[in-house]
Amino acid sequence: MWRVGTVIALHDETTTARTITFEVPDWPGHVAGQHVDVRLTASDGYSTVRSYSIASAPNSDGRVELTVERLPNGEVSPYLTQELAVGDRLELRGPIGGWFVWHTEQTEPIQLIAGGSGIVPLMAMIRSRASAASTAPFRLLYSVREPGAIFYRDELLALSDRNHSVSIAYAYTRATPKDWPRPPSRIDATLIANTTWPSNLVPTCYVCGPTSFVESATDLLIAFDNGRDKIRAERFGPTGERK
Amino acid sequence: MSSHTYEYLDGNAAAGELSKIFTMDVTAAEGQCANCGAKRRFAEAHLYMQAPGVVARCAVCEHVLLRLVSARQRMFLDARGMTYLRLDM
Helix, strand or coil: CHHHHEEEEECCCCCEEEEEEEEEECCCCCCCCCCEEEEEECCCCEEEEEEEEEEECCCCCCCEEEEEEEECCCCCHHHHHHHCCCCCCCCCCCCCCCCEECCCCCCCCEEEEEEEHHHHHHHHHHHHEEECCCCCCCCEEEEEEEHHHCCHHHHHHHHHCCCCCCEEEEEEEECCCCCCCCCCCCCCCHHHHHHCCCHHHEEEEEEEEHHHHHHHHHHHHCCCCCHHEEEEHHHHHHCCCCC | CCCCCCCEEHHHHHHHHHCCCCCCCCCCCCCECCCCCCEHHHHHHHCCCCCCCEECCCCCCCCCHHHHECCCCEEEEECCCEEECCCCC
């Protein structure tokens, strides 16, 4: 079932990523981690559908935020991140997905691992935790190309400074901040050992990012004795404008 | 032996299309592979979207679990690769 959402705000997260806030009058509510399908229809009738994760925490005011990363040769993301304007209307289907979700009733340790724009559904979980005043122990390992590619930087900083907060570790793959102890590199066993929950605490792990990132993060978690049934993954492909 | 080298997504990515058919969420549903017997959530299946439709394969043995093709006003669903799909009420 498709619903019409009206764009009520736009906010640039980085030079290539934009958060779009929609107001959807009959929005049924969502759970952190879910996504929506967005349908664009051209004047000649051609239509195309893309999936985007919801960035906002569940709320009761019918607002849905998506953060979209612009892909150089994308068909849809350049439009969403550069041309879409406040007041525009788009068709949305969802919320979708009941597996890659975090419910506020969950109290076990949570390990979040994000690669690039894979942070989006995990941010919904972090925001959901904050808005529900949950004290579930959260850790986030966030791998990005360079410091300027971090989404939600100030909000994450504020959350990590707070008591009973989310502990956040960054990993940089191309360029690091000045004097950063770890040279630019992909996530590896040392990083997993130093920054993620030990498996004897039986964390539930949520991994989101490009397919290859998800594969390697998942393999590392399993190598550290995390059960496969405790790992939930969401992948997006090279052409897949998100997913 | 499969020789495909396409990058796959996961079962989550098919959920929007499958919501046209199923009223309940399919990603959290457990399915059993008709080939190797593995029982996994549909979200864990490997999903290939480069075809004219979507093809979900078993995460363990890569056997085809499900094919879904939309053609004009018709949808074709082939789920014979699963012995069952358990939808929790």
